[in-house]
Amino acid sequence: MRFLRGLLLPLVALVGFACARSSTGDSVLVLLDPSLKRDNFSIFFGDLEKQGYKLTFRSPKEAEPQIIKDDVAQFAHVIVFSPNTKSYGADITPQSLVTLLNKNTNLILALSTKQTPLSSLAAEFSLILPPPGTPLISHFPQRDTPATVIPVEAPSVESVISPNLPPVWFSGVPQALGTNPLLVPLLRAPSQSFASDADSDSGADVVFEASEKGGEGLWAGKQLSLVTGFQALNNARATWVGGVEMFSDEYIKKEISKGKESGNRQFVRDVAAWTFQESQVLRIDSVEHHRVNETLPQEVYTTNDRVTYEAYISKFNPELDIWEPYSGIKDLQLEFTMLDPHIRTALLPSSEPGKYAVTFRVPDRHGVFKFVINHKRKGLTYLESSTVVPVVPPRHDGYPRFLSAAWPYYAGAFSTSGAFVLFVALWLAGDEREPKKGKGSKAE
Amino acid sequence: MAPTKTASQAKPRTASSQQSPVLTLWNAYNETTSTRLKTIDAFLVFLMLSGIIQFLYCILVTNFPFNAFLAGFSSCVGQFVLAASLRSQVNPANKNEFKEVSPERAFADFALGSIVLHFFVYNFLG
Numbered sequence: 001m002r003f004l005r006g007l008l009l010p011l012v013a014l015v016g017f018a019c020a021r022s023s024t025g026d027s028v029l030v031l032l033d034p035s036l037k038r039d040n041f042s043i044f045f046g047d048l049e050k051q052g053y054k055l056t057f058r059s060p061k062e063a064e065p066q067i068i069k070d071d072v073a074q075f076a077h078v079i080v081f082s083p084n085t086k087s088y089g090a091d092i093t094p095q096s097l098v099t100l101l102n103k104n105t106n107l108i109l110a111l112s113t114k115q116t117p118l119s120s121l122a123a124e125f126s127l128i129l130p131p132p133g134t135p136l137i138s139h140f141p142q143r144d145t146p147a148t149v150i151p152v153e154a155p156s157v158e159s160v161i162s163p164n165l166p167p168v169w170f171s172g173v174p175q176a177l178g179t180n181p182l183l184v185p186l187l188r189a190p191s192q193s194f195a196s197d198a199d200s201d202s203g204a205d206v207v208f209e210a211s212e213k214g215g216e217g218l219w220a221g222k223q224l225s226l227v228t229g230f231q232a233l234n235n236a237r238a239t240w241v242g243g244v245e246m247f248s249d250e251y252i253k254k255e256i257s258k259g260k261e262s263g264n265r266q267f268v269r270d271v272a273a274w275t276f277q278e279s280q281v282l283r284i285d286s287v288e289h290h291r292v293n294e295t296l297p298q299e300v301y302t303t304n305d306r307v308t309y310e311a312y313i314s315k316f317n318p319e320l321d322i323w324e325p326y327s328g329i330k331d332l333q334l335e336f337t338m339l340d341p342h343i344r345t346a347l348l349p350s351s352e353p354g355k356y357a358v359t360f361r362v363p364d365r366h367g368v369f370k371f372v373i374n375h376k377r378k379g380l381t382y383l384e385s386s387t388v389v390p391v392v393p394p395r396h397d398g399y400p401r402f403l404s405a406a407w408p409y410y411a412g413a414f415s416t417s418g419a420f421v422l423f424v425a426l427w428l429a430g431d432e433r434e435p436k437k438g439k440g441s442k443a444e
Numbered sequence: 445m446a447p448t449k450t451a452s453q454a455k456p457r458t459a460s461s462q463q464s465p466v467l468t469l470w471n472a473y474n475e476t477t478s479t480r481l482k483t484i485d486a487f488l489v490f491l492m493l494s495g496i497i498q499f500l501y502c503i504l505v506t507n508f509p510f511n512a513f514l515a516g517f518s519s520c521v522g523q524f525v526l527a528a529s530l531r532s533q534v535n536p537a538n539k540n541e542f543k544e545v546s547p548e549r550a551f552a553d554f555a556l557g558s559i560v561l562h563f564f565v566y567n568f569l570g
Contacts, residue, residue, distance in 0.1 A: 401570045406509040408501045409516030412494050413565050416519045420558050423487045423527075427551065430480055 021052045022276040023316040023323075024104060025076025028053045029067060031060045031092070033082040036244065041081070044247045044268055053077075053276075060085045060092060067091055073103040077276050083112030083244050094121040104236045106275050110244035113173050125230050126178030127240055130195040130219045136174045136226070136242065138193035146171075150193060151256055152226065154267050157186050158379030160229070160274045165263035169251040172243020174224035184229035184378045186239070186271060188222050195219035227271060235381050239275040274379070278318035282326060282381045285312040285354070289371060289387065292359055300390045302398065303364050309334055309371055310357040311347060311385065325354020332383075334358055335372040338365070338391075347373065366393045484531040488524060495520035515568040522561045530554040 028048065032038060038045070038057065045055055056065060056075070060082045067074060068091060078100060082088075094117055101107060109118055115132040122129055138150045149171045156163040174189050196206070210218040226242040245251055252264045273279045290297050292306040301307060311334075315326035327349035335341040342363045350357040362369075369391050375383040402410070463471075477485070495517060502513045533542050533550035542550070 403509050403512075405506050406512035408498055409509070409512040410569060412498045412516035413519045413569050415494060416491065416516075416523050416565075417562050419487060419490055420523060420562070423483065424555060426483050427480065430483065 021318060021321050022076065022106075022278050023281045023318075024106065024277045026052055026054050027075045028055050028077045028079060028276075029065070029075040030055055030057050030079045031082050031088075032057055033085050034059050034061075035084060036081060040248050040250065043249050043252050043265060044272075047265070047269055048272065060088045063089050063091070067100060067105075068096060068103070073100055073105045075105060077106045077108075079108045080118065081110050081244050081247070082116075083110050083118075084114050084116065086114075086116055088117065093117070094124070097121060098124070101232050101236045101238055102234065104234055106236055106277060107238040108241065108272065108275050109238065110241045110247075111173050111175070112243065122175065122240060125228075125238065125240065126180030126183060127225075127228060128176040128178060129173060130176075131197070134195045134197040134219065135172060136170070136189060136193050136224070137196050138190055140190070140192040150190065151262070152187060152190055154187055154263055158184060158280070158377075160184070160186055160280060160379050161270045162266050165266055166260060167256050168246065168263045168267045169254050169256075170226050170243060171245050172226070172241070174219060174226055174242055175228055175240065176219065176223065177225055177228065180230075181376075182231055182233070183225075184231060185225040185227075186229050186274070187225065187227035187267075189220075189224035189226055191222050193220065193224070195224070229271075229274060229379070231379070231382070233382065235277070237275045237277060239271055241271070273318065277381075278316065280380050281316040282329075282383055283314055283316075283323065284373065284383055284385050285314050285323070287311045287371065287373070287385050287387055289389065298389075300392050301362050301369075302392055302394050303362055303366055305362045306359060307362055308357060308359045309347070310350075310355055311373060312354050313356060313383065314354060325352075327353050327355075329356070329375065331377075332356055332373065332375055335374070336360070336363070336369055337372050338367045338369045341372070342369070362391055366391050478536075481531060481535060484527055484534075487527050488531070491520050491524040491527065495524065511568055512570075515565045518568075519561065519565040522565075523558060526554050526557045526561065 030045070032041075049055055058065060060080075065074060067078060078097075080097075097107060097109075098121075109121075111118060111122060111129065113133050113135045119129050119132070135148045136150060137147045139147055141151070143151070149169060151167040152170045154161055154165045154168045156165075168187070170187070174193070174195055177183055177185060211220070227246075228240045230238045230240070232238070241247075246264060247268050251262065252268075254262055254264075256262045270279070288297065288310045290308055291301070292308055298305075311332075313326050313329065313332075314323035315328070316322075317324045329349070332347040334343075334345055334347040336343040336345075342365060343360055345358055345360055347356045347358050349355070367390075369389055371385070371387040371389065373383055373385040498513065498517050498520065502517070507513050530550055530553075532538055533545050533553075534547040
């Protein structure tokens with residue numbers, strides 16, 4: 001079966017070739033603020049359409065098309081480029097955006113220095129925004145752009161962003177990160193940058209004082225995030241971007257240095273790919289468990305059985321639009337739990353691609369156990385699997401018999417019998433020699 | 445037979461009065477006990493040693509197949525009890541107490557009881 005599938009899948013993929021797609025769907029709703037010209041984002045949107053996404057544009061204040069209709073999410077992905085919009089159509093509220101996330105719709109949300117409904121929603125994602133009207137500022141490196149337009153090094157984070165990108169242009173608002181473990185910071189602010197409420201250097205004293213006070217009220221440095229991913233527990237992804245200008249044609253074409261293009265085009269492409277569940281998307285195809293030297297699963301396992309557990313994991317390949325076996329996870333673990341993990345062991349890739357297997361001894365404990373895979377890593381789809389199996393003690397005739405430890409007892413019992421027979425023989429033989437022969441003959 | 449024998453052995457007994465009491469006891473036992481009772485006694489001693497060994501093994505090494513220990517040990521104990529009652533029943537000194545039990549009857553009881561005991565022991569052993 002698996003071989004057949006391996007043959008068929010690339011064929012199916014060839015039909016849909018050239019459309020690199022998301023693993024969850026192609027329809028994208030773009031909420032574009034009327035103040036932003038669609039042509040200013042032609043490269044970003046053009047790249048998306050070239051990849052096979054179907055973009056639908058809508059002004060935030062319009063009523064149609066609705067994002068949720070009859071309790072069904074109408075789009076697979078939503079881009080909210082409305083950094084200045086204070087009032088939205090009736091169907092768009094912070095709550096409805098969270099509902100979308102619950103319905104496995106992916107979101108890209110752009111923030112700005114203005115106070116909007118989105119800024120208060122950001123707090124629900126554990127993003128702490130600076131006060132309104134305080135953009136990120138950096139005077140380094142020396143350049144001819146304003147201090148709020150900053151080139152930022154974009155290192156490859158969690159394999160989401162392509163490696164060796166040139167710096168990207170950013171202008172907008174930074175976010176401090178709360179302790180939420182679901183956050184994936186994709187772009188960090190430069191060390192020399194800080195958030196200040198004045199474009200000029202008149203606010204420098206305030207910043208300086210704040211840093212003198214041990215950093216209280218100071219929004220500065222690498223701890224700030226500029227582009228922050230958030231992967232919900234249902235694997236829907238939301239990305240918060242500090243400034244919508246990152247996506248604009250102007251910033252994509254803007255040169256970092258003479259003759260050297262900025263990394264914005266690839267960077268926003270990578271951010272969209274991650275957010276729309278193209279990259280770093282995994283799934284568990286199937287799990288199997290059986291006793292060693294068997295192939296079919298047991299309905300119940302007996303304590304101390306040796307059991308093999310196998311998981312087949314695939315990774316989505318957006319270029320071919322197929323799921324491919326993936327053996328690249330090195331830190332996968334299997335737990336065999338009854339309330340607590342009785343066994344926690346590494347689940348390592350085996351020779352077959354995409355297959356992870358481990359063999360272990362079932363603990364000497366009966367009860368309802370679960371095979372649990374719970375693999376949560378930043379940027380990667382969460383892998384969760386749980387299979388319930390009962391573990392029973394051996395049946396009454398299933399215990400080992402005639403153990404070597406018990407040979408003194410066996411010897412004792414047999415020698416008692418032997419001695420009994422010998423004694424009876426001696427007794428009966430001795431009877432003949434007794435003087436009262438009459439009795440012996442009577443007994444016979 | 446006992447009274448006549450003890451009477452005839454009275455003289456050597458006084459002669460060996462300087463010997464240790466244990467030796468005197470041993471000699472008296474050797475001389476006054478019939479072969480059959482000696483056979484029973486030997487059997488009893490064997491069962492006792494076997495039981496002690498198993499009990500020590502259980503305490504010092506392992507009682508793990510506990511059913512095996514119970515079977516082995518109780519076969520010794522049970523056989524010991526049966527043999528001891530046989531001894532008391534066939535002992536001529538107790539004739540007055542077991543008037544209605546002939547030695548043959550006592551032996552048949554013993555043999556039947558032992559066979560039943562061993563049946564249970566082997567059932568329990570594995």
